[in-house]
Amino acid sequence: MKLVEKDGVKIFKFDILEDVKHCFSTRVGGVSKGCYESMNLAFRGDERENVLENYDRILALIDSKKEDTVWTRQVHTDNILVVCKKDRGKGLFFERIKDGYDGIITMEEDVVLTAFSADCVLIYFYDRVKKIVGICHSGWRGTVLAIAGKMVEKMVELGSLRENIVCGIAPAIGKCCFQVDDVVIDAFKDKFEFFDKCFEVDKKSKGHYFVDLHSINERILLEAGIKKENIENSRICTKCGSDLFFSHREMGEKRGSLAGFISL
Ligand SMILES: [Zn+2]
Numbered sequence: 001m002k003l004v005e006k007d008g009v010k011i012f013k014f015d016i017l018e019d020v021k022h023c024f025s026t027r028v029g030g031v032s033k034g035c036y037e038s039m040n041l042a043f044r045g046d047e048r049e050n051v052l053e054n055y056d057r058i059l060a061l062i063d064s065k066k067e068d069t070v071w072t073r074q075v076h077t078d079n080i081l082v083v084c085k086k087d088r089g090k091g092l093f094f095e096r097i098k099d100g101y102d103g104i105i106t107m108e109e110d111v112v113l114t115a116f117s118a119d120c121v122l123i124y125f126y127d128r129v130k131k132i133v134g135i136c137h138s139g140w141r142g143t144v145l146a147i148a149g150k151m152v153e154k155m156v157e158l159g160s161l162r163e164n165i166v167c168g169i170a171p172a173i174g175k176c177c178f179q180v181d182d183v184v185i186d187a188f189k190d191k192f193e194f195f196d197k198c199f200e201v202d203k204k205s206k207g208h209y210f211v212d213l214h215s216i217n218e219r220i221l222l223e224a225g226i227k228k229e230n231i232e233n234s235r236i237c238t239k240c241g242s243d244l245f246f247s248h249r250e251m252g253e254k255r256g257s258l259a260g261f262i263s264l
Contacts, residue, residue, distance in 0.1 A: 001168070006061050014168035014232050016168055016232040020262060021064055021112075021261070021262065022126075022168075022263070023061065023260070025258045025259050025261075026039060026244045027246050029057060032050045040246070041055065041058070041258065058259075058261075059112070062263075067088060067089055068089075068110050069112045069114045070087045071091020071092065071096050072102070073101070074101075074115065075100030076139055080102075080104070080147070080150060081097065081101040081103070081105070082158070083104055083105070084108045085110070102137040103137070103151050104136075105155065105158070106132070110263060112262075113262050114135075115136065115260045117238075118238070119139075119247050120173075121137075121213050123151070123170070124260065124262050125151055125262075126167075126262070127155060127164050127165050130158070132160055133264055134262070136148060138217055140180070143213055143217055143220070144187045144191050148220045149220045149223060149224040152225065163225075165226055166226075166231075167226055169217055169231065169233040170260055172214065174235065174239070175200070175211065175213075176240060178210060178213060178239075179205070179208050180208065180210075181207055181208055184209075198211065198215045198219070199212060214235050218231055238250075238258075
């Protein structure tokens with residue numbers, strides 16, 4: 001993954017997705033003020049004009065436009081929706097798609113799939129042969145539900161072969177900072193046999209643990225049949241890098257949102 005800067009805007013791009021329009025935002029290069037400073041990409045009480053300007057700035061870097069974006073309501077589920085050109089503008093200009101979906105997929109060109117994050121994991125999908133793209137939002141709840149694996153199954157239903165799918169795992173809260181309690185640990189233990197390799201006991205705080213969401217999502221993708229060499233895992237921590245990222249754990253509710261974009 002590399003950091004690209006153009007016209008004052010900084011974005012991250014996956015090497016493995018160089019054939020397709022995409023990026024993961026940083027908070028650098030927008031016009032929003034205060035706790036939204038500066039590249040805030042969700043409304044969250046920010047001024048609408050500023051958010052729209054931010055969209056213009058960031059999407060110019062990936063040769064896309066804000067009128068083509070599609071938002072869903074992310075509610076920590078494993079629901080996945082296939083969208084098309086008629087859904088463009090939902091979220092930014094029209095009412096957002098009503099029901100909760102944390103994964104979106106399209107087979108059509110110039111549909112800019114948009115997902116939001118401020119510590120949660122975003123995972124990008126691209127079938128190089130069948131020309132299908134997708135993105136999902138996988139916080140700890142979505143990760144327990146293995147939404148990343150369900151994205152692969154949905155793409156297979158649409159005609160993808162697993163060996164043709166490449167995936168990028170974006171910056172998100174790292175094992176260094178994602179401290180959780182027994183409730184979260186038990187949910188993971190019940191679900192994944194490999195989980196013992198993906199967390200550590202917090203030696204300084206009894207009853208707490210550090211969980212590695214980047215690794216768990218990579219293992220979910222491997223179990224879903226994605227080749228190891230077709231996964232690019234950023235392993236970048238958004239809380240450690242809060243000069244570049246909005247981090248919920250670092251900033252709380254008074255913050256902007258990062259976004260991931262992908263389009264054919
Ligand atoms: Zn960290």
